[in-house]
Amino acid sequence: MTSYGAVPPTGPTPGASFVSDESLKWPGLIGGLSIAFGIITLLGSCCGSVGMALVPFALGAAGMKTGAIPGPIIGWFAFDIMASLVLGFMLFSGGFGVLRRKPGGPRMLLRYAAVRLALVVPMLVVGLMLVPTSMEWAGQIAEAQMAAQEEAGQPITEEQEAALEAARTPTAFSYVSTAIWPIVGCAYPIILLVWLRRPDVRATWERWEG
Numbered sequence: 001m002t003s004y005g006a007v008p009p010t011g012p013t014p015g016a017s018f019v020s021d022e023s024l025k026w027p028g029l030i031g032g033l034s035i036a037f038g039i040i041t042l043l044g045s046c047c048g049s050v051g052m053a054l055v056p057f058a059l060g061a062a063g064m065k066t067g068a069i070p071g072p073i074i075g076w077f078a079f080d081i082m083a084s085l086v087l088g089f090m091l092f093s094g095g096f097g098v099l100r101r102k103p104g105g106p107r108m109l110l111r112y113a114a115v116r117l118a119l120v121v122p123m124l125v126v127g128l129m130l131v132p133t134s135m136e137w138a139g140q141i142a143e144a145q146m147a148a149q150e151e152a153g154q155p156i157t158e159e160q161e162a163a164l165e166a167a168r169t170p171t172a173f174s175y176v177s178t179a180i181w182p183i184v185g186c187a188y189p190i191i192l193l194v195w196l197r198r199p200d201v202r203a204t205w206e207r208w209e210g
Helices: 026-061 071-099 104-118 120-129 131-151 158-168 172-184 187-196 199-206
Strands: none
Touching: 026 071, 026 104, 026 187, 071 104, 071 131, 104 120, 104 187, 104 199, 120 131, 120 172, 131 158, 131 172, 187 199
16 A cells, blocks of 8 residues: 555544534624614614703793703713714614624724724713713702792792702712713723634634625
């Protein structure tokens, strides 16, 4: 018998495990969560914009006279709405792409994660700077409520006056509650960055047909 050297095996090693792309569970989980978070983000943006637009009408209908909404609050709210629309679209489209096993899906989610994390510091700083302005606006609403109460012939109690003063005064809780949401919002982007950039996971989604 003539030997030409060892021939490497051409099939899978007996006993070795093989997982096909079709049996992977993470695309369904990541895709579904991303679509869900995207829809929530888009709905939150739409509801927030409608709510802000209706505030003056609601106060007027209730007979309460207040000043105009402070400009910094309107500006920040407008930016937040636009950012939410963009981020929500990125989440939704990226999640849909992951469910369809398209490489553009994970790439879109990685872009979303990078943009979302880049916005954390500006959101945190501006949010904290706007706490006094927001508290003052809340105090104006409370004062308008008390004025409407007096016009209706109902006396103002000391507890209500104390509540009015408290509504205008920023507290530690005001700053903490403002800061916590941008920080909590980092969780899912970090999960996406860590998971989708794992060598084995990245090798999987890069094999998907575009």
